[in-house]
Amino acid sequence: MKPTAYIRIRIPHGEDFAIGPGKAILLEAIQSTGSISAAGRELNMSYRRAWLLVDSMNRCFRKPLVDTAAGGRSGGGAHVTDFGLDVLQRFRAMEAKARAAIDADVAQLFHLLAGKRR
Amino acid sequence: MKPTAYIRIRIPHGEDFAIGPGKAILLEAIQSTGSISAAGRELNMSYRRAWLLVDSMNRCFRKPLVDTAAGGRSGGGAHVTDFGLDVLQRFRAMEAKARAAIDADVAQLFHLLAGKRR
DNA sequence: CATCGTTATATTTAATCATATATAACAATA
DNA sequence: TATTGTTATATATGATTAAATATAACGATG
Secondary structure, X not given: OOOOOEEEEEEEEOOEEEEXXXXXXXXXXXXXXXXXXXXXXXXXXXXXXXXXXXXXXXXXXXXXXXXXXXXXXXXXXXXXXXHHHHHHHHHHHHHHHHHHHHHHHHHHHHOOEOOOOO | OOOOOEEEEEEEEOOEEEEOHXXXXXXXXXXXXXXXXXXXXXXXXXXXXHHHHHHHHHHHEOOOOXXXXXXXXXXXXXXXXXXXXXXXXXXXXXXXXXXXXXXXXXXXHHOOEOOOXX
């Protein structure tokens, strides 16, 4: 396995962050499950936390990244909008570029680490 | 002022992280003040926290990044080793490269954000 | 050899953050 | 119109984290 750094990109917006690694994963989970609560369960995250993150994203961007509907036979649900998919894709691309840019340096730096005992 | 993303690079080592943004700033403060406690004061950080970070760095890498001395007329002090300076420089270079790699993408993404009210 | 401010460390206290719990509204459908 | 599982929201509880406090050792220097 190749040594890898944690690269955490976050886009600030006022007090909090419009998007970051956690919100990206949440978007993907909403995409695959069709609901905020199911996504939360999948990610071992309280519904409240998942909802707060969605709410934050929707308020930070010009348009909603997630559309929600309460009620109906199935109780309701949520889905990632086209706009949300665009943002998600841009974010993942940025992560990949940043990772590639420091790939060689990271490998070098790992040589300076102590052998991880215990 | 140009829109800028928070890019947080951290090098994992076992349980914790060998170096990251906070430790880099601390190294620079130790370099300029000559002591862990003075660096802590400068960064509004408890001595304990500063010391724990130094201890973590020194244990994570093959060689100490900070040399310390207790006692003496001035009470003692700390200084960043040549090895520490090398690591610090590598880390800062990685940050710069990562930033440059996503610079354009970040600018694009900022256009999708809502006007930040409040 | 007494003094000084620091390193080094443990323990207690406080602040922060996330989770758990509870409740109402929702709207399609049977 | 009763049922269903979700969204939406507030409040209370618990857990995690950082800070505050305390103490001993250090060692050059006057």
